[in-house]
Amino acid sequence: MGNKPSRFSILAAYAAIYFIWGSTYLGIRFTVETMPPFLSGGLRFLAAGAALFAWGWIRGTERPTRSGWVNAAKLAAIMILLGYGGVMWAEQVVPSGIAALIISVEPLWFFVLDWLVFKSARPRLREWAGLALGFAGTLYLALGEGGADFEAVPGYRIGTLVIFCSTLAWVSGSLASRKTHIADSTSLGTGMEMLMGGVFLVAAGIGLGEGARFVVSEISTKSWLALAYLSLFGSVIAFTAFVWLLKVEPASRVATHAFVNPVVAVILGWMLGGEQITSRMLVAACVIVASVMLITLSKKEDGVRA
Helix, strand or coil, X not given: CCCCCCHHHHHHHHHHHHHHHHHHHHHHHHHCCCCCHHHHHHHHHHHHHHHHHHHHHHHCCCCCCHHHHHHHHHHHHHHHHHHHHHHHHHCCCCCHHHHHHHHCCHHHHHHHHHHHCCCCCCCCHHHHHHHHHHHHHHHHHHHCCCCCHHHHCCCHHHHXXXXXXXXXXXXXXXXXXXXXXXXXXXXXXXHHHHHHHHHHHHHHHHHCCHHHHCCHHHCCHHHHHHHHHHHHHHHHHHHHHHHHHHHHCCHHHXXXXXXXXXXXXXXXXXXXXXXXXXXXXXXXXXXXXHHHHHHHHHHHHHHHHC
């Protein structure tokens, strides 16, 4: 009982993944304006990972193990390279608010994969309805016709589909992380995962020829500041809070950050990024949020009944 986290700690962690992560979508967009996506993402996670790794090393007596590094590499490949890297690549053409709305389907992936892979209960009629609504809203946003000027941007639709697949990768890794041991220390384990993720992103960037595009003299101050914000707040603070919450809270509850993130992202994109708010975004947002609420309420009822 003495190890039970305080209510304040839990609320602070939720505030981090709700509001800080909501702001990171615009931060990513500002970063990739003058930096290539995979190399800038690699810098972000190498910097954040080094800080967390050093903090975990200094604070405790635990030291990394070979199996811990292997597990960190496995999770980093799924969550950071495929999950985060895909989003950063796509935000070269997809507005930050749109990216956040597509990623808000994340709780539906949590539900589906938890059922198919991790022995949770078979979906009922209400839950199937929620899944259908969520995917319909996301596909409408990504593939629908008319009503949004940004659809004319080359690669927009491919970008939205990449974000959709990246969300699947992120959720798969998140669920797997519950039973994957990297280190007892959250900061040490998260630092190891981020370091491996940073290595993978840099390798991907070099392999894709991003080195020729990474010209320091052409990188704007706004992109550097956005990268620093993503490293400190998005990774060190919010990502650590997310990993910790997965250990102390139900995964389906942790996934509810997808309710708030799009709202924060759309408002900041409109206020600071000059992004438009279209009728399609509002319709898709209502449909996706309604679908996730169907799933979430159903899961809560199951808990009461049990």
